[in-house]
Amino acid sequence: MSDPKDFVAGVDSDQRRSPTRVVFVTRRTSAQVRATQEDQVQTFPEVLFRAALAIELLAISLVLFSLFFNAPLEGIADPTHTPNPAKAPWYFLGLQELLHYFPPVVAGVLVPTLLIIALIVIPYFNINIEANGLFLKDHARRVRLFYVTALGMLIFLLFFHVYVGVGPTVIVTLAMIVAAYSTPESPTRLRRYLAMKPLAYWIMTWFLLEMIVLTAVGTWFRGPGWSWVLPWRS
Amino acid sequence: MPLNTGQMIDKVRGSRVWRSVFRSGTGSSTLHRALAIQQNIFLHLFATKVRKRMVRFSATWFLGTLTFGTFLILVITGILLMLYYHPSVPQAYADMKDLQFVVSSGLFLRNLHRWSAQLMVFLVFAHMFKVFYRGAYRAPREFNWVIGVVLLLITLLLSYTGYLLPWDQLAFWAITVGSNLSSAVPLIGSKIHFLLLGGNQVNANALLRFYVLHCVVLPLAAILFIAIHFWRIRKDGGLYVQQTEPKPKPQPAPENAAAVKEGQ
Numbered sequence: 474m475s476d477p478k479d480f481v482a483g484v485d486s487d488q489r490r491s492p493t494r495v496v497f498v499t500r501r502t503s504a505q506v507r508a509t510q511e512d513q514v515q516t517f518p519e520v521l522f523r524a525a526l527a528i529e530l531l532a533i534s535l536v537l538f539s540l541f542f543n544a545p546l547e548g549i550a551d552p553t554h555t556p557n558p559a560k561a562p563w564y565f566l567g568l569q570e571l572l573h574y575f576p577p578v579v580a581g582v583l584v585p586t587l588l589i590i591a592l593i594v595i596p597y598f599n600i601n602i603e604a605n606g607l608f609l610k611d612h613a614r615r616v617r618l619f620y621v622t623a624l625g626m627l628i629f630l631l632f633f634h635v636y637v638g639v640g641p642t643v644i645v646t647l648a649m650i651v652a653a654y655s656t657p658e659s660p661t662r663l664r665r666y667l668a669m670k671p672l673a674y675w676i677m678t679w680f681l682l683e684m685i686v687l688t689a690v691g692t693w694f695r696g697p698g699w700s701w702v703l704p705w706r707s
Numbered sequence: 708m709p710l711n712t713g714q715m716i717d718k719v720r721g722s723r724v725w726r727s728v729f730r731s732g733t734g735s736s737t738l739h740r741a742l743a744i745q746q747n748i749f750l751h752l753f754a755t756k757v758r759k760r761m762v763r764f765s766a767t768w769f770l771g772t773l774t775f776g777t778f779l780i781l782v783i784t785g786i787l788l789m790l791y792y793h794p795s796v797p798q799a800y801a802d803m804k805d806l807q808f809v810v811s812s813g814l815f816l817r818n819l820h821r822w823s824a825q826l827m828v829f830l831v832f833a834h835m836f837k838v839f840y841r842g843a844y845r846a847p848r849e850f851n852w853v854i855g856v857v858l859l860l861i862t863l864l865l866s867y868t869g870y871l872l873p874w875d876q877l878a879f880w881a882i883t884v885g886s887n888l889s890s891a892v893p894l895i896g897s898k899i900h901f902l903l904l905g906g907n908q909v910n911a912n913a914l915l916r917f918y919v920l921h922c923v924v925l926p927l928a929a930i931l932f933i934a935i936h937f938w939r940i941r942k943d944g945g946l947y948v949q950q951t952e953p954k955p956k957p958q959p960a961p962e963n964a965a966a967v968k969e970g971q
Contacts, residue, residue, distance in 0.1 A: 511948075512759040517743040517750070520757050527769045528776035535780060535826065539818035546807065549800040550879035552908065559880035562870050564828050564863065569884065581888030592856045595839070596849035604842065677839055 557697045566691030567684050573699050574635050595673070606669045608653045616653050623649070637690045641682035649675055752937040754945055761946040770834040775933065777827035782926065784820040792872070794918035796911040799874040824866050831862045843947035851939040854932055861929045868921035871914060882917075883909050 514520065561569050571580035596602070608615055623646045630638045648667060655664035696702030710718065719725055720733040731742035741755040760766055791810055792802045806813030835855060838844060844852035871882045886903055890896040905912030940946060 513756040514759050514762055515737065515740045516753050516755055516757055517740045520753075520762055521750075523762060524769070524772045527772050528779065531773050531776045532780060535777075535819060535823055539815055539822055542818065542822070543814065544818045544821035545877060546803055546873060547876040549797060550874050550876055550909075552879070552910075554876075556876055556880055559884050561881050561884045562867060563825075564832075564866070565885060568888075572888075577888055577891035578893065581891045582893075589856065589860065592835075592859075593853050596844040596846065596852050602845055674840070677836070681836060 558695060558699055560691070560695075563688065563692050567687035570637070570687045570691035570695070571635075574633050600672055604671055606652065606657070607649075607672045607675065609656070609668070612653075619649060619653065637686055638683055641679060641686050644682065645675060645679040752934060752941065754941040758945060758948055760948060766948075767946065768833075768837060770830055770837050774827060774830040774834050777823045777830060778929065778933070780823045781820060781827065784816055784823065785922070785926075787816055788820055789922060794872070794915050796874065796914060799872065799914060803873045803875065824869060828862055828866050831859050835859060841947060845947070848939075848943045848947060851936060851943055854936045854939065858929065858932050858936060861925055861932065865921060865925045865929065868917040868925065871909070871917045872921065874914060879909055882913070886913075 560566060568580060568585060571584060574580070575584075607619075623642070626642055627639065627646075630636075630642060651664060652667035652670060655668035657665055657668055659665050659668060693704040694701060717733065720729075726732065729743075730746040731739060733739070744750045744753055744755045788806070791806055791813065793799060803817070806817050810816075838852070838855070867882075867885065871878045886900060886909065889903055890900045892899055901907060903913075903916070904910070905916050
């Protein structure tokens with residue numbers, strides 16, 4: 474530990490390039506300035522005009538869509554007449570699908586709460602900051618752990634009859650097996666790509682696929698009594 | 708001699724009235740363009756300069772911008788819809804029918820609001836995943852990610868509270884299914900359920916509560932957090948660029964390398 478006062482305050486001499494940079498130079502070392510020279514554009518007008526253009530194109534597409542497709546409107550609300558099935562808005566249908574397998578306190582309270590907490594803490598865990606491939610370090614132990622976790626997850630899903638959740642799990646597991654036996658020097662591009670992916674990538678991708686599948690099933694494949702229906706047969 | 712358009716714009720921008728409104732003054736120098744951002748209460752949320760690569764479509768797919776775009780459309784159409792809407796039973800449903808058959812462009816207005824809302828939910832999710840896969844949540848941008856999660860929740864709540872307002876079968880039973888979940892919270896479930904609906908089932912009180920949340924509370928919260936979200940982009944050093952920050956070499960002890968770079 475050096476003395477906390479062991480530095481002299483100085484200002485970068487190139488005022489035009491970096492008018493606000495203050496560099497503290499300790500006596501024994503030279504200053505290290507991590508600065509990258511990179512082309513920049515003015516926010517006004519270059520970025521703002523692009524943003525305005527993007528929003529205008531969006532507005533035009535939405536206006537066109539709204540001219541041709543009407544928002545749904547059913548009969549007046551009737552508490553005495555329950556439609557079958559009664560469905561939540563589409564973005565909650567993944568959760569409603571889970572409600573089919575798990576009790577409400579799990580699917581309706583525990584899972585959403587844990588999801589929100591998980592999303593919030595993502596940037597605060599080093600495991601998510603890690604940018605190295607999952608299996609590049611400590612290979613044998615991590616492969617073992619991965620097989621146990623993947624198998625455990627599959628057994629869990631089958632035990633609760635969540636067959637629709639098996640697909641994404643199998644896809645991610647297969648991709649991870651490829652990654653486990655690939656290195657950044659592997660012959661094909663896909664294998665090099667997969668080998669470089671950290672744990673956070675795999676968890677998020679699994680979550681994304683599960684979310685898409687559960688929401689799609691809840692939206693299109695569920696009919697009266699939450700029974701399995703095929704959307705093209707109705 | 709008649710002035711061309713450019714000269715006319717310059718003349719207006721040089722006038723006393725214009726100068727009294729916009730503090731940045733006239734001119735197209737780099738300084739003036741920087742001032743145009745910096746001296747404006749809304750635009751000063753943004754940095755005066757942006758890395759050129761981040762302006763490309765492939766960098767962000769403009770997902771954040773487009774999400775904000777849907778929000779703008781929703782505010783405008785929402786205010787117009789409020790002019791024709793009474794949050795009471797059964798008038799709310801009658802107003803839907805009026806929008807459909809009586810009000811000029813009423814159906815179009817409701818369509819635009821409805822589809823924009825659906826798109827906004829989708830875009831918020833897309834934006835979140837794009838940010839995640841770019842790794843843009845990493846330090847020093849952690850807290851802006853958290854604000855993003857808050858905005859995701861606000862968006863879902865906005866969409867959910869708006870879902871009840873038409874007071875049709877779709878609305879009523881979707882909210883019934885959703886709000887019943889709150890009863891599943893251990894110990895205080897039924898209390899939360901009652902607080903949310905202003906009763907033990909979806910009724911006129913629930914409609915009024917959802918209306919107030921949808922039109923006042925949640926939009927204000929959204930505007931506040933959107934402002935912080937934008938501002939933090941600037942304070943955290945601009946949009947995250949993959950692999951620009953040079954690979955950290957084996958670093959000496961931190962006190963030797965205290966290079967402080969002020970926010971842009």
